Amino acid sequence: MIPPRAALVAHARDTIARGSKSFAAASKLFDPVTRERAWLLYAWCRACDDLADGQDMGHGMQRLDDAQERLTLIRARTAQALAGQPTGDPAFDALGVVAAEVGLPHALVYDVIDGFQLDADGWQPVSEADLYRYCYHVAGAVGGLMAVVMGVPAHEQDTLDRACDLGLAFQLANIARDVREDADAGRCYLPRDWLAEQGIDPADPMATPDRVAILARRMAARAASHEDSARVGAARLPWRSAWAVLAAADIYGGIARKVAAAGPAAWDQRQSTSKGEKIAAIARAFVAARWRPAPDTPRDPVLWTRPA
Secondary structure, eight states: OOOOOOOOOHHHHHHHHHHHHHHHHTTTOOOOOHHHHHHHHHHHHHHHHHHHHHHTBBBOOOSOOOOOHHHHHHHHHHHHHHHTTOOOOOHHHHHHHHHHTTTOOHHHHHHHHHHHHHHHHTTOSSSSHHHHHHIIEEEEEIHHHHHTTTTTOOOOHHHHHHHHHHHHHHHHHHHHHHHHHHHHHHHSSOOOOHHHHHHTTTGGGGGGGHHHHHHHHHHHHHHHHHHOOOHHHTTSSSHHHHHHHHHHHHHHHHHHHHHHGGGGGSSSSSSOOHHHHHHHHHHHHHHHSOOOOOOTOOOOTTOOOOOO
């Protein structure tokens, strides 16, 4: 039996509060209905990520011997949820509820899971295009799902592309911030082509943090370009949704900027935004949501675009 919606919302609210202070802060800016739906979707994303990486609320990534079995479980529970069946896991039941309420495109849901599959397969990017492919699956597709939760019709492709841009910006920031943590888990998301340019050993990138810092600045610049594109898409949303999206963009963009500014010292401690910085970002986003850029500004054709 699927738990009552109120119980699933309470579980999802607790999940986002524990799993991401940045997203939790931004989510409070949504109208109540959108806020609950965003929490429900986040709970599923967090559960999938934790299952796939052996984590607890995004922390403690492990080297896993049963990665494929974990992906099989994620796919099975997701299929049950999308079919409206109880899964025995409140995070997956939450997906079923929000998918039914807003008509989440199932293809986008499975695009997200395909990103976890890449990790389970031990995949690593060779080229910049590979990097973007990964970022799309684990974050860009989530941006598309969140846009639908906010009321964007699935046929509004340009707006979904802008939502995807925000996910790409977030993931590029994540990768730049987590180079050391990923390396400790036997992973490296910096493209092999980029590593070769700088003479960085992909098996031990943090042996040369000064060179990794060059690539982190490159990723932060890429993230900023996608963040700018996403801001145009946010201008098409209801103002409270725009406020939340712009706050999240500012908060997470701040992480990328901190990594870039810290240079080789960026990985001496985990980069994050303080409570005061979050409050300032929320205030700036309030102003930006009231006076938005023209929503019909063409998307930069140079930017990587999600698969059709």
